[in-house]
Amino acid sequence: MIKLERIMDQLLELGQIGWEPERGMNRPPYSPAYDRAREFVRRIMDEAGMKTRIDAVGNLFGRYEGNVAGMKILLSGSHLDAVPEGGIYDGPLGVLGALEAMRSLHEAGNRHPLEVVAFTGEEGGEMGGTFGSRCFAGAVDFGHLPPDDVMESLGVSREKILMSRGDSGNYEAYIELHIEQGPVLIDQSAGIGIPTAIAGITRYLVTVSGEANHAGTTPMTARFDALKSAVEVLGEWYEYAFSRKDFVSNVGKLAVYPGSPAIIPGSVEFVLEMRSVDRDSIEQGVGKMKSILATLKNSKGTMSLMIDKGAAAMNPLLREKIAFVSDELGLKWLELPSGAMHDAAPVSREMPSAMIFIPSIGGVSHSKDEFSTPQDIRNGVEVLARTLHMLDRK
Ligand SMILES: [Zn+2]
Numbered sequence: 559m560i561k562l563e564r565i566m567d568q569l570l571e572l573g574q575i576g577w578e579p580e581r582g583m584n585r586p587p588y589s590p591a592y593d594r595a596r597e598f599v600r601r602i603m604d605e606a607g608m609k610t611r612i613d614a615v616g617n618l619f620g621r622y623e624g625n626v627a628g629m630k631i632l633l634s635g636s637h638l639d640a641v642p643e644g645g646i647y648d649g650p651l652g653v654l655g656a657l658e659a660m661r662s663l664h665e666a667g668n669r670h671p672l673e674v675v676a677f678t679g680e681e682g683g684e685m686g687g688t689f690g691s692r693c694f695a696g697a698v699d700f701g702h703l704p705p706d707d708v709m710e711s712l713g714v715s716r717e718k719i720l721m722s723r724g725d726s727g728n729y730e731a732y733i734e735l736h737i738e739q740g741p742v743l744i745d746q747s748a749g750i751g752i753p754t755a756i757a758g759i760t761r762y763l764v765t766v767s768g769e770a771n772h773a774g775t776t777p778m779t780a781r782f783d784a785l786k787s788a789v790e791v792l793g794e795w796y797e798y799a800f801s802r803k804d805f806v807s808n809v810g811k812l813a814v815y816p817g818s819p820a821i822i823p824g825s826v827e828f829v830l831e832m833r834s835v836d837r838d839s840i841e842q843g844v845g846k847m848k849s850i851l852a853t854l855k856n857s858k859g860t861m862s863l864m865i866d867k868g869a870a871a872m873n874p875l876l877r878e879k880i881a882f883v884s885d886e887l888g889l890k891w892l893e894l895p896s897g898a899m900h901d902a903a904p905v906s907r908e909m910p911s912a913m914i915f916i917p918s919i920g921g922v923s924h925s926k927d928e929f930s931t932p933q934d935i936r937n938g939v940e941v942l943a944r945t946l947h948m949l950d951r952k
Contacts, residue, residue: 585644
C-alpha cells in the first residue's frame with residue numbers, strides 16, 4: 559500500500575534542507591546541505607529495513623534482498639542535488655517515490671532484489687551534469703575531467719570514478735519517476751507522461767572575430783565590429799531555430815572582448831546549445847550555423863565542439879508496462895520526448911531503462927515555485943509501484 563501522507567511528509571521535510579526563504583533550494587552536490595539531505599534519506603532507508611551503502615563518488619543505495627536466488631536487481635531512483643534557487647520535487651520525488659514503491663513491494667514479498675538509488679550531481683557543477691549516474695554507468699569521459707585540484711576539493715578522483723561503476727550484468731531494469739518540467743501533461747490533461755527518449759545535448763563555442771580599435775576615432779565606415787557581426791549571425795540563427803519543431807536551441811552565454819566601452823569589439827564568443835531526440839536535427843542545425851558563419855564579410859566565424867551527449871531511447875517493453883498499469887489505474891497517459899536531461903539517460907546505456915513523468919503545475923521547474931499536486935504524486939508513485947510489481951513477477 560502506497561502511503562501518500564508519508565511521502566508528502568518526507569518530501570516537505572527533505573525540502574527544508576538547503577532551502578532559503580524567498581530564494582528556493584540551494585543544495586549543490588558535495589555541499590554540507592547535500593550531505594545532510596543524503597543522510598536524511600539514508601535514515602529513512604534504514605528505518606524501512608533496507609541495507610544502505612554510499613559508493614566512492616557519493617551515490618546512495620538502499621537495498622532489499624529478494625526471496626528467489628539468482629534474480630537480477632530492479633533499480634529505481636533519481637537525484638538529490640538541486641540547481642541554484644531550484645524547487646523541492648526535481649529529483650527527490652524519484653528517490654522518495656522509489657523508496658515508498660519498493661517498500662510496499664517488499665511488504666508484499668519481492669522475488670528480485672530491489673535497489674533505490676539517489677544519484678549525486680545530476681544538475682551539473684564542476685563535474686558536469688548526471689555525474690553520479692555517469693559514474694555508475696561507466697560513461698565518464700576521462701578526457702574531459704576538471705583539473706585534479708578541483709576534483710580533490712570535492713573528494714573525487716579518477717580511481718573513485720572507476721570504483722563507482724555498477725555491475726550492469728546484475729541489473730534487470732531502471733525506472734525513474736520525475737516531474738515533467740514542462741507544460742505538455744497539464745495542457746493535455748494527462749496524469750502520466752511516458753518519455754520515448756531523452757534529448758541529447760550538443761554545445762558549440764562560436765567565436766566571431768573582427769578588429770578591436772578606438773571607439774572614438776575609427777569612422778563607422780572603417781569598423782570591423784565583431785559584435786555587429788555576431789548580432790547578424792544570431793538574428794539569422796533565431797529566425798531559423800524558432801521555426802523548427804524538432805529541436806530546441808539556446809544561447810545563454812555570450813562574451814564581448816576585450817570588453818571595454820571605449821573599444822570596438824574585437825571578438826565575440828557565445829555558446830550555442832541544441833537539444834533534440836533526433837541526431838539528424840542536431841546535424842542540420844550545426845550545418846545551418848556553419849553556413850551562416852561562412853557568409854560573414856569583414857569578420858570570421860568559427861565553431862568548436864564543447865559537449866555532445868547523444869539522445870537516449872527509453873526501453874519500449876518497459877514503456878508498454880507503464881502504459882498498461884496507467885490504463886489499469888484509469889489514468890490518461892501520453893508519450894513525449896524529454897527535453898530535459900535525466901539520470902536515466904546514462905543508465906540506459908547499461909540496462910533497459912524508462913521514466914514516468916507527472917505534471918508540473920504551470921510547466922514550472924528549476925524554480926522555487928516548482929509544484930506538483932499530492933494527487934499527481936500519488937498517481938506517479940502508484941504507477942511506479944505497479945510497474946515494479948509486474949517486473950518482479952517475471
Ligand atoms: Zn531532475
